[in-house]
Amino acid sequence: MLDFSPSPETEALVARTRQFVEEVVIPREAEVASEPHRLESIRGELQQAAREAELFAPRVPRDHGGLGLNWRDSALVFETAGRSLLGPQALNCAAPDEGNMHLLHAVGSAAQQARYYAPLARGQVRSAFAMTEPAPGAGSDPSMLSTRAERDGDGWVINGDKWFISGADGAAFAICMARTDDGPTMFLVDADNPGFEITALTPTLDHAFPGGHCEVRFADCKVGADAVLGEIGKGYDYAQLRLGPGRLTHCMRWLGIAGRALDIAMDYVNQRESFKKRLAQHQEMQRLVAESAIEMHASRLMIWQAAWCLDRGEKALHETSMTKVFVAEAVNRVVDRALQMCGARGISEYLPLANFYREIRGFRIYDGATEVHRASIGIRLLREAAKRSDT
Numbered sequence: 410m411l412d413f414s415p416s417p418e419t420e421a422l423v424a425r426t427r428q429f430v431e432e433v434v435i436p437r438e439a440e441v442a443s444e445p446h447r448l449e450s451i452r453g454e455l456q457q458a459a460r461e462a463e464l465f466a467p468r469v470p471r472d473h474g475g476l477g478l479n480w481r482d483s484a485l486v487f488e489t490a491g492r493s494l495l496g497p498q499a500l501n502c503a504a505p506d507e508g509n510m511h512l513l514h515a516v517g518s519a520a521q522q523a524r525y526y527a528p529l530a531r532g533q534v535r536s537a538f539a540m541t542e543p544a545p546g547a548g549s550d551p552s553m554l555s556t557r558a559e560r561d562g563d564g565w566v567i568n569g570d571k572w573f574i575s576g577a578d579g580a581a582f583a584i585c586m587a588r589t590d591d592g593p594t595m596f597l598v599d600a601d602n603p604g605f606e607i608t609a610l611t612p613t614l615d616h617a618f619p620g621g622h623c624e625v626r627f628a629d630c631k632v633g634a635d636a637v638l639g640e641i642g643k644g645y646d647y648a649q650l651r652l653g654p655g656r657l658t659h660c661m662r663w664l665g666i667a668g669r670a671l672d673i674a675m676d677y678v679n680q681r682e683s684f685k686k687r688l689a690q691h692q693e694m695q696r697l698v699a700e701s702a703i704e705m706h707a708s709r710l711m712i713w714q715a716a717w718c719l720d721r722g723e724k725a726l727h728e729t730s731m732t733k734v735f736v737a738e739a740v741n742r743v744v745d746r747a748l749q750m751c752g753a754r755g756i757s758e759y760l761p762l763a764n765f766y767r768e769i770r771g772f773r774i775y776d777g778a779t780e781v782h783r784a785s786i787g788i789r790l791l792r793e794a795a796k797r798s799d800t
């Protein structure tokens with residue numbers, strides 16, 4: 410018998426998170442919208458408020474000062490925090506830091522955990538994850554990785570260009586994927602390394618990531634032997650270890666935005682009238698509400714099931730991949746419908762929907778574009794079917 414009920418402690422935590430988001434976080438959104446340069450300082454203030462409210466760092470283990478939640482409970486808290494674009498920032502469970510913390514905790518040495526993981530978990534620094542490269546380097550296809558790391562005495566020297574590196578501007582360090590003679594490898598590179606250069610801040614549709622999306626050059630970037638994260642040659646394995654849970658946490662957070670968008674749209678159609686009825690009395694509006702609610706419900710169940718697989722210690726690559734495709738497409742549709750239901754007001758900046766619309770679009774591309782996930786899901790299933798028919 411499946412049991413979907415959270416423990417009373419988790420239920421209370423979710424209620425406190427909801428109250429925090431409504432009363433502390435959402436009221437700061439207007440300031441960020443009108444003065445985007447203050448995002449970083451408002452983030453710091455909200456993180457302090459989250460610490461005081463004992464909501465900080467939900468996925469960080471208790472011995473590192475976090476709440477130590479498993480993936481299933483995280484799904485509930487991340488969705489609730491995700492009702493505001495600032496919520497995950499406040500709780501220190503936003504990308505790319507959340508994924509980087511997961512990876513550092515799983516494969517970082519004791520020294521790397523003390524130097525990189527601990528300050529990240531405490532919210533004292535931000536980080537970046539540098540994988541994507543301009544053509545002909547790695548994009549959807551990681552095997553096209555062109556950044557190289559060559560041995561240099563005891564250490565390494567890294568050369569290559571990366572782009573769309575979220576949060577690199579202002580980050581304390583980046584995890585850089587580079588090719589070595591022994592295979593793709595991850596390196597921890599301090600942002601004050603003279604060989605680490607931010608060459609441009611890419612103008613993009615979205616604006617909510619602190620530090621934006623950056624073009625980064627590793628130019629004769631010298632790092633010590635201790636900069637290798639985990640083992641040499643295991644970069645692709647670690648990328649999977651990071652990206653599986655990473656894409657699921659994106660799903661959790663974006664589901665929160667979809668829920669808030671639907672709530673805003675329902676409020677609007679319950680008030681506004683057309684053709685001598687409230688909009689909510691038009692059958693077409695009821696259909697839009699129902700379609701969004703159904704897609705959100707299916708998204709939530711997929712997220713919970715994949716979270717359950719992760720809690721059992723499974724890699725859940727197939728489950729997180731299917732969930733990512735479905736949720737990324739569904740939440741885009743939910744936000745789009747919400748805009749439509751609010752008419753011109755949906756397009757205006759008087760409601761946060763236009764902002765949600767800008768921010769959510771990229772999710773169909775990052776952490777694996779929909780088409781790439783569909784291809785790998787199909788390939789995996791067809792390969793298994795072929796194996797079955799061979800036996």
Ligand SMILES: Cc1cc2nc3c(=O)[nH]c(=O)nc-3n(C[C@H](O)[C@H](O)[C@H](O)COP(=O)(O)OP(=O)(O)OC[C@H]3O[C@@H](n4cnc5c(N)ncnc54)[C@H](O)[C@@H]3O)c2cc1C
Binds near residue numbers: 548
């Ligand atoms: C907002 C945002 C934030 C990002 N943050 C980071 C970050 O912090 N760090 C980082 O390293 N990267 C980051 N990225 C980059 C992201 O990971 C890449 O955009 C993604 O991997 C796709 O690579 P690409 O853009 O080079 O697309 P391309 O590889 O050029 O592909 C273009 C399109 O072709 C299609 N396509 C590709 N392969 C296939 C296939 N096999 N079958 C069918 N269709 C296919 C897909 O529709 C895809 O969108 C970010 C991107 C965005 C938009």
